Amino acid sequence: MTPSTRVPDEPPVARVGIDADEDATDALFRAARRAHLDLDEVEQLHDRIDADALDRLLSHHRRSDADGEFTLAVDLWDRTFVVRPDAVEVYT
Structure with a gap:
């Protein structure tokens, strides 16, 4: 069994808001650059x-009337990287 990624308890090294018309992946790349990751090398x-x-x-979250939020934590x-509907955070 592999350990699941969890949201760290420490402050993020980078955080970017997701613009209303922006894809999550574009915000993820902006957060990676803000965290000083060399995207040409990864x-x-x-x-x-x-x-x-x-x-x-x-996109589904933006279109739905659901009251729920989501949090996706992934190691990259x-x-x-922690992706929420309004922001992407990067942790070491």
């Missing part, structure tokens, strides 16, 4: 997660 995002599914999740590029 493997492709599509090799690690289903980026289309991430974008659809955020030796960092933990």
Whole structure:
């Protein structure tokens, strides 16, 4: 069994808000750059997660009248990324 990724208790090293018309993956890349990750040196995002599914999740949340929130924590590029409907945070 693999350990699940959890939201760290420490403050993030980077945080970006997700614009109303922005895809989650675009915000994730902005957060990675703000965390000083060299995106030319890391493997492709599509090799690690289903980026289309991430974008659809955020799009579905924006269209729905659901009261619930979502939080997705994923380990990418030796960092933990936390995606919420309004922001992406990066943790070491």
